[in-house]
Amino acid sequence: MRVAERAMRVAELDIQDLKISLPRVDGPRPILAGVTLSIAAGEAVGLVGESGSGKSTTARAVMRLFPPKATVSGTVDVAGRSVLALSGQALREFRGHEVGMIYQDPRSRINPLRRIGDFITEGMRDQGVPRGDASQRAISLLESVSLTNAAHRMNQYPGELSGGLLQRVMIASVLATEPGLILADEPTSALDVTTQEEVVAILGDACRERGMSLLFITHDLDLAAAITDRIAVMSAGLVLEVLPSALLHSELRHPYTAALLLSRPSLHARRRIEAIPGAPIAAYESGTGCVFASRCPFAIDVCSESRPVLRKIGVSQVACHRAEEMGGLIDYGALA
Amino acid sequence: MSTIGRVYPPSVFARARRFGWATTALVVILGLIVLAAIFAPLVAPDSPTATNILDTSAGPSISHLLGTDSLGRDILSRLIYGSRLSLLGPVIVVLLSSVIGTALSVSSVWIGGWYSVLIGRILDLLFSVPSLLIAILAVAFVGPGLTGPVIALGLAYTPYAARVVQSVAIRERNLAYIESGELIGFGGWSICTRHLIPNVMPMIRAQATISFGSALLDLAAVSFLGLGVQPPSAAWGLMVSEGEAALLNGQPAAALAPVITILVVVVMVNLLGDQVDKRSKRAL
Numbered sequence: 001m002r003v004a005e006r007a008m009r010v011a012e013l014d015i016q017d018l019k020i021s022l023p024r025v026d027g028p029r030p031i032l033a034g035v036t037l038s039i040a041a042g043e044a045v046g047l048v049g050e051s052g053s054g055k056s057t058t059a060r061a062v063m064r065l066f067p068p069k070a071t072v073s074g075t076v077d078v079a080g081r082s083v084l085a086l087s088g089q090a091l092r093e094f095r096g097h098e099v100g101m102i103y104q105d106p107r108s109r110i111n112p113l114r115r116i117g118d119f120i121t122e123g124m125r126d127q128g129v130p131r132g133d134a135s136q137r138a139i140s141l142l143e144s145v146s147l148t149n150a151a152h153r154m155n156q157y158p159g160e161l162s163g164g165l166l167q168r169v170m171i172a173s174v175l176a177t178e179p180g181l182i183l184a185d186e187p188t189s190a191l192d193v194t195t196q197e198e199v200v201a202i203l204g205d206a207c208r209e210r211g212m213s214l215l216f217i218t219h220d221l222d223l224a225a226a227i228t229d230r231i232a233v234m235s236a237g238l239v240l241e242v243l244p245s246a247l248l249h250s251e252l253r254h255p256y257t258a259a260l261l262l263s264r265p266s267l268h269a270r271r272r273i274e275a276i277p278g279a280p281i282a283a284y285e286s287g288t289g290c291v292f293a294s295r296c297p298f299a300i301d302v303c304s305e306s307r308p309v310l311r312k313i314g315v316s317q318v319a320c321h322r323a324e325e326m327g328g329l330i331d332y333g334a335l336a
Numbered sequence: 337m338s339t340i341g342r343v344y345p346p347s348v349f350a351r352a353r354r355f356g357w358a359t360t361a362l363v364v365i366l367g368l369i370v371l372a373a374i375f376a377p378l379v380a381p382d383s384p385t386a387t388n389i390l391d392t393s394a395g396p397s398i399s400h401l402l403g404t405d406s407l408g409r410d411i412l413s414r415l416i417y418g419s420r421l422s423l424l425g426p427v428i429v430v431l432l433s434s435v436i437g438t439a440l441s442v443s444s445v446w447i448g449g450w451y452s453v454l455i456g457r458i459l460d461l462l463f464s465v466p467s468l469l470i471a472i473l474a475v476a477f478v479g480p481g482l483t484g485p486v487i488a489l490g491l492a493y494t495p496y497a498a499r500v501v502q503s504v505a506i507r508e509r510n511l512a513y514i515e516s517g518e519l520i521g522f523g524g525w526s527i528c529t530r531h532l533i534p535n536v537m538p539m540i541r542a543q544a545t546i547s548f549g550s551a552l553l554d555l556a557a558v559s560f561l562g563l564g565v566q567p568p569s570a571a572w573g574l575m576v577s578e579g580e581a582a583l584l585n586g587q588p589a590a591a592l593a594p595v596i597t598i599l600v601v602v603v604m605v606n607l608l609g610d611q612v613d614k615r616s617k618r619a620l
Contacts, residue, residue, distance in 0.1 A: 063519055096521025108512040111531050122530070123520050177520070 011077070012181050012213035013039040013062060018074035020057060022067060029284040031067070032057055033237040033291075034074070036310055041180065044207060044214040046224025046245065048260070049234035050280045055217045058234070059183045062215070063099060064091060079180050096123065100174030102203070104186040106166040110158045116142075117154030120173045141172040145202050164195030171203055181213045188218070200227055221248070221260055233257045236291035237283030243316030249335050253318045253326040256292045261335045271334065290321065298322060298329055359611045362604050369601065373419040382410035384417035384570045393587045405575075405590040406582050415597055418570035422598075425486050425564075426551035430544045432490025437497025438540055442533060445505040446524050459495040467492035468554055475563040482565055485558045493547050500543045504536045538616030546609035549602040556598055572598050 018035040021028040032054045039045045047055050060066070062076055064083050076083040078098055086094050103109045110119050120141065121134035129137070135154065142150035145168040158166060167187060174182055184203060188196040204227035207214040218224050224231055225245040232242045233256060241254035252258055262274040278295040289304035290296070296303065302321050310319045320326065355363075372379045381401070388408030396403045402411040444455040470492045471485040478484030508514065509532065517527045533540075558564035559573030567574065572594040579591030 065515075065519065092521040092523060094521070095519050101516075101519050103512070103516070105512070109516040111513045111517075111535065113535055114531075122522075126522060126526065173520075 011038045012041045012043070012079055013037070013215065014075070014077040015058070015062070016075045016077075018058070018061060018072070018076060020061065020066060020070050020072050022070055028071060031070075031237055031283055032061070033283045033286065035234070035237065035239055037232055037239055037242070039181070039213045039215060041213055042208075042211045043230065044204065044216060044228040046221075046228035046231045047215060047217045047234060048219065048221050048224050048231060050219070050260075052280060052282060053234040054237040054283065055234055056185050057237075059101070059185050059215060059217055062181075062183055063095060063101060096126070097177055098179055098181065100177060100179040100182045102167070102170050102174055102182065102184040102187045105190045106170040107158060107163065107190075109170065110166065112158050114157075115154065116156050116158065116161070116169055119158070120154075120169065120176055123173065123177050137176065138172070141175055142169070144175070145169075145172045145206065146198070147172070162195075163191050164199055167191060167195075167199050168202060171199075171206060175206055175210070178210070179212065181215065182207060183215045183217075185217045186219070187216075188223070196223075203227070221264065233260065236281055236286045238286075238291055238319065239310060240292065240319050241316060242310070243318075247315060250332060251314065251316055252330070252335075253313060253316060253323045254292075254320050255296045255298050255326065255330070258330045258335065259295075290319075298326070355611070359608065362608045362611070366601075366604055366608065369419060370423065372416050373423055376417050376420060380410075380413040380416040382413040384409065384414045385568045386410075393582050393585070393590065395587075395589065402593050403587075403589040405579060411575075411590055411593050414570040414575055415572070415593055418572050418575055418594065419597075421482060421565050421569065422552065422556065422572040423601075425482050425555040426548050428486050429489045429493060429551040429555070430548050432487070433493035433497045433547065434540055434544045436490070437494045438501050438533060440494070441498040441502035442505050442528050442536075445502060445509050446528055446532075455498075459498050462492065462495040465492065467550075468557060471554060471558050472561070472563060475558070480563050480566055482555070485555060485564055489551055489554055493551065496547060497540070497543050501536060501540055504539045505532060508532055508535055538612075542609060542613035542616040545605065545612045549605045549609065552598065552602055552605070 015035055015037045018032055019030060020032040021030040023029075035054065035058050037045070037047075037058070047058065049055050057067075061072070062078065062083065064076075064086055066072055072084065078094070081094070081098075083094065114122075117135060117138055120138040121129075121131070124134040124137065125131065139150045139154060142153055147153055147165060147168050153161070153165075153169070158169075161169065171187075182203075187203060188199055191199060200223060203214070203216075206212075214228070216224055216228055221231070225248045228245050230242060231245050231248055233240050233254065235256055241252065241257050243251055243253075243257075248257075249261070252261070259274070259276045263276055265273055276295055281291060281294070283291075287304070288307060290299070290308055293299045293303040300322065306321075308319045308321045308323075310317045311323070313323050318326075322329070386409060388404065390408065391400075391404055392408040393406050394400060394404045394408075400410050400412070402415070405411055405414070440455050440459070444452040467489055470488045474484035474488030475481075478487075514527060514531060517531060522530075555564060556571075556573030556576070559571045560577045562574075562577060565571035565574050567578070575594035576591050576598075579589075579594070582588070583591040
């Protein structure tokens with residue numbers, strides 16, 4: 001049924017060739033170099049990449065939140081509406097109803113002087129829900145994110161809750177506005193490893209049950225693969241590969257994705273962790289060629305001359321000149 | 337509702353221990369002074385304006401605890417009645433400057449750009465004019481009495497309140513939870529009134545308490561110059577000027593009593609202000 005529903009609705013999020021650059025004395029400096037990404041209604045997509053690759057910038061652009069003085073081109077559509085054209089009251093309503101954002105550090109994102117109940121009900125109260133109803137809904141939302149003793153938590157202050165509990169409160173507050181799309185910007189990075197799993201499961205379940213789309217940003221490829229339908233890999237302000245999460249290990253075609261998988265410890269095999277040689281380059285340093293060319297073991301002359309575009313190959317989309325041959329070049333056995 | 341347990345409000349003694357006994361004593365004494373001002377007719381032994389030609393400039397006695405002034409009025413009663421105008425004036429000055437200062441600084445932090453530059457320049461302009469001078473100028477326009485000086489001092493104190501609030505508001509505005517509020521779709525007014533201002537409130541309170549002492553002194557000075565509260569009403573500043581002649585004749589009570597009262601109240605309020613300030617810096 002969910003599949004049928006999905007097919008009927010337009011893409012929940014559609015980003016086309018999004019470019020953001022900042023003015024510098026030596027000319028504009030790109031931070032996003034043409035991101036293309038779409039999420040179907042009810043779909044969960046993981047956005048993975050090293051630090052500075054533009055993951056958060058992309059998520060913030062969906063909220064129409066840009067760095068000061070940035071120049072922006074391309075399109076960002078949420079549920080068929082152009083986000084970049086919004087302003088004033090329409091923008092506030094869009095942020096309040098259409099999208100919800102979950103952050104890395106919930107503690108800094110919640111007013112420390114207000115109670116948990118105030119935090120969750122504030123959005124509803126703002127929309128005219130009576131105090132009693134809002135509290136009732138808040139309690140049931142807190143219970144739905146597996147927070148025990150929800151009624152008591154309502155009267156506690158953020159300082160009295162642990163990071164994991166607070167992140168659940170954050171999730172509940174986002175669910176309260178029933179957005180079609182949730183942007184989760186490294187929601188578990190500040191959490192204890194043991195609570196990470198719970199929070200991710202709660203977030204994934206909440207989205208699935210309500211048919212909400214999810215953009216899940218993380219450094220952790222395996223974590224992303226576990227709760228999302230598709231994975232998008234970013235580097236230097238570009239999406240290099242998009243593929244179904246279930247086929248991550250068997251169907252990946254971009255050497256960068258392979259290198260990312262090799263550079264993390266494996267649970268199944270004892271092997272050396274292979275660091276990617278060189279340092280990650282920023283979008284403005286990438287020149288005209290492929291952003292991974294200087295560090296890619298399979299690079300050929302054309303790689304540093306022209307930039308490959310994202311094209312469809314089998315089940316995935318890959319931005320690599322040698323994508324077709326990669327199936328034979330990558331050692332899939334070592335990726336497990 | 338819950339089984340975990342409930343929080344009991346701390347007892348008076350628990351609070352006193354937390355604030356420190358010195359601060360508690362300050363609050364209690366100042367509170368008593370305020371109560372005496374409110375219930376002056378019940379507390380004062382005599383009328384503040386009843387003269388007695390036969391008993392002028394008398395020293396302290398059982399019937400007049402602090403003696404009488406040059407018109408035979410009971411000094412203690414005049415002090416108690418005088419506290420009403422002497423305390424009410426600075427309260428209004430502080431309220432006025434805090435409200436205007438907070439509004440100006442928070443709006444300039446929120447809106448930014450040319451608006452914030454404009455507000456900054458206006459505050460600089462206000463800073464450059466001595467507060468007492470503005471108060472005296474106001475008398476020239478409005479006429480003698482407290483109204484003119486109180487409004488004028490309220491404006492003159494605004495830049496001080498605004499600068500202090502602005503410095504903490506800038507920091508608060510850049511905190512992540514404020515941005516989250518914007519991303520939940522709240523308007524600037526909601527965020528400022530519900531989150532930003534409540535969270536910088538300790539600083540506003542501290543600044544207000546500290547300004548109170550200066551405002552009391554400035555208003556007393558205006559009354560001393562004969563431009564503020566008009567006789568036969570009682571106010572501390574006015575009483576000092578009325579007692580001046582007696583002071584030169586070797587009867588210091590009429591001038592010294594209000595001087596010491598002003599001194600004690602201002603010092604106590606400033607000490608309390610320091611405490612409030614310390615607590616606010618811990619809170620922020």
